[in-house]
Amino acid sequence: MTMNDRKEIIRLDGIRRYFKVGNEEVHALRGVSFTIYGGEFVTIMGTSGSGKSTLLNLLGCLDTPTRGEYYLDGVSVRTMGKNDRARLRNRKIGFVFQNYNLLPKTTALENVELPLLYNSNVSARERVRRATEALEQVGLHDRMYHKSNQMSGGQQQRVAIARALVNDPVLILADEATGNLDTRTSYSILVLFQKLHRMGRTIIFVTHNPELSQFSSRNIVLRDGKIVSDEANTNIRSAQEVFDSLPPEDD
Amino acid sequence: MNLTNLFKIAFKALSNNKMRCFLTMLGIIIGVASVITMLAIGQGSKESIRAQISEMGSNMIMIMPGADMRGGVRQSAEDMQTLKVADYEAIRSGCEHVVGVSPNVSSSGQYVNGNNNYPSSINGVTSDYLDIRRLTVEDGNAFTDRDVKSAAKVCIIGQTIVDELFPGGDNPIGKVIRFDKLPLKVIGVLKAKGYNSMGQDQDDIVLVPYTTVMKRVLAIDYIQGIMCSATSEAYTDEAIDEITTVLRSNHKLKADDDDDFRIHSQQELSNMLSSTSDMMTTLLACIAGISLLVGGIGIMNIMYVSVTERTREIGLRMSIGARGIDILSQFLIESVIISITGGIIGIIIGCTAALVVKGILNWPIAIQAYSVILSFLVCTFTGVFFGWYPAKKASNLDPIEALRYE
Numbered sequence: 001m002t003m004n005d006r007k008e009i010i011r012l013d014g015i016r017r018y019f020k021v022g023n024e025e026v027h028a029l030r031g032v033s034f035t036i037y038g039g040e041f042v043t044i045m046g047t048s049g050s051g052k053s054t055l056l057n058l059l060g061c062l063d064t065p066t067r068g069e070y071y072l073d074g075v076s077v078r079t080m081g082k083n084d085r086a087r088l089r090n091r092k093i094g095f096v097f098q099n100y101n102l103l104p105k106t107t108a109l110e111n112v113e114l115p116l117l118y119n120s121n122v123s124a125r126e127r128v129r130r131a132t133e134a135l136e137q138v139g140l141h142d143r144m145y146h147k148s149n150q151m152s153g154g155q156q157q158r159v160a161i162a163r164a165l166v167n168d169p170v171l172i173l174a175d176e177a178t179g180n181l182d183t184r185t186s187y188s189i190l191v192l193f194q195k196l197h198r199m200g201r202t203i204i205f206v207t208h209n210p211e212l213s214q215f216s217s218r219n220i221v222l223r224d225g226k227i228v229s230d231e232a233n234t235n236i237r238s239a240q241e242v243f244d245s246l247p248p249e250d251d
Numbered sequence: 252m253n254l255t256n257l258f259k260i261a262f263k264a265l266s267n268n269k270m271r272c273f274l275t276m277l278g279i280i281i282g283v284a285s286v287i288t289m290l291a292i293g294q295g296s297k298e299s300i301r302a303q304i305s306e307m308g309s310n311m312i313m314i315m316p317g318a319d320m321r322g323g324v325r326q327s328a329e330d331m332q333t334l335k336v337a338d339y340e341a342i343r344s345g346c347e348h349v350v351g352v353s354p355n356v357s358s359s360g361q362y363v364n365g366n367n368n369y370p371s372s373i374n375g376v377t378s379d380y381l382d383i384r385r386l387t388v389e390d391g392n393a394f395t396d397r398d399v400k401s402a403a404k405v406c407i408i409g410q411t412i413v414d415e416l417f418p419g420g421d422n423p424i425g426k427v428i429r430f431d432k433l434p435l436k437v438i439g440v441l442k443a444k445g446y447n448s449m450g451q452d453q454d455d456i457v458l459v460p461y462t463t464v465m466k467r468v469l470a471i472d473y474i475q476g477i478m479c480s481a482t483s484e485a486y487t488d489e490a491i492d493e494i495t496t497v498l499r500s501n502h503k504l505k506a507d508d509d510d511d512f513r514i515h516s517q518q519e520l521s522n523m524l525s526s527t528s529d530m531m532t533t534l535l536a537c538i539a540g541i542s543l544l545v546g547g548i549g550i551m552n553i554m555y556v557s558v559t560e561r562t563r564e565i566g567l568r569m570s571i572g573a574r575g576i577d578i579l580s581q582f583l584i585e586s587v588i589i590s591i592t593g594g595i596i597g598i599i600i601g602c603t604a605a606l607v608v609k610g611i612l613n614w615p616i617a618i619q620a621y622s623v624i625l626s627f628l629v630c631t632f633t634g635v636f637f638g639w640y641p642a643k644k645a646s647n648l649d650p651i652e653a654l655r656y657e
Binding site for chain 2: 057060062063082083086087089090091095097101103104105106110114115117118119120124163167
């Protein structure tokens, strides 16, 4: 199956993003173009200052480009208003953050339900059903009623991933999703992402850690606001194997 | 986003901070409770003053002589002789808003019954006077028109006079007492009324036919005053107008002459006293209102802190699809929940406190329906008003900045 048979999820066309800082104009992105198709697992890499955070905000519809076109699932985002973008995020995107961003003192189930609360088409019953399903997918069906502060970092990140899955998004956007976790837990989260990838999810994983590119199907590297390399990875490493090879926790 | 979900979210957020939520509410609770209690106390005292005045006869009208000039010298009230029996009769027949009329001539002197004597006054009236002053004859009878015509030597006495002149507990009915040298047969005893709000003993009273006082005591042909009652308190002004017209024509006064009489109504007194207690009520309500305001500022303060503290949460909510209006509504609903819950608790506490004051201190209390409704509305308004600014601030946050907030 070639890429062109697949559905186009994201198309960036000459994206530029400039910021005004005092009197100077900072060029965070200087013409970025790429297309991501359904079912891809893309890592976007770059050092700090490379523009990857700006790109992430644009991809996540939190921000709009200064110039260039961005199509998410065939819809042009550039001219959209704040409320329309909020709706777009609610229906099409699932965010996974480095610091999980769960609501404190709130159960896993309620945290996962959250995006559906902002979608009035979903009934309360449907909401619970889908949240439960999402938690089952990330392997937390036995911790649904645990509060966020009673869970480990890895568990919290799983809840966050479940929250990103619950609205059945066309795109999962992960921002340094393993950045706060120890090696063993990081790999367990990567295992989960690879599992979601196999299930056909489209995932963009923004990171500064070059190691992670081995586990994705495609790797885009940014430097100074431009793409310096965009390569498909034909030899995807299994995170599960790495995880199994790690020494078991002895303490 | 529907309302149920918004309430769910707001409730959840509040229940995560129960203590803070309760302390914020406390400001509103105290504010509302004090508004209700204060107004209940104020209104209660106003009503009790009203009741006392109506006990004295709230529709009572007093006519006194006045503005009598003799050779350019203004005369004192006792010497004025402008009111005659004819005036009384004219009012009696010519005023449709007047139900009871009685002339009033009085003097003072010493009452004697055997070994007991007591200084008091003598009031010459007709039997209408009893209705005008809301007096009732408990034992015996009131005097009749015939007694008035014949200037009969009969009297009706109050309880204080009974106690002073008949300390042994004898039945005074049918006994003869002396006022100075005038023997008076006791034909009735008035029901005790006690002291009025001005501290006057309403039972220290002796009523005799006015003709008796005019002919046998003072030997005068004028009367010192006329007491009337209007058909009801509401018709007092009409009654006064009628009396004025009748008296002016009786006295043959020209259009530009001053009245040679003065008319006072109990309504004036009633208005004066209730304006005093209105002022008290306003004062109390102001104090209570200020505490409600302070409570509102408390809400604003907490909501403001809460918005800052929950910046990341707001960022997250926005990133997963909350619009500005959703965030605004959430914080607004939170503050309204605090204020309304506080308001309801305040209403319960306020009413309880008012009833406790009534039960323990025996103060007159009247819980006002309007104060309950008003303070509830004020509460809701407070919640919206003081919640608006922080909520607006929250909804205007940039999701990127908010997510990055430490």
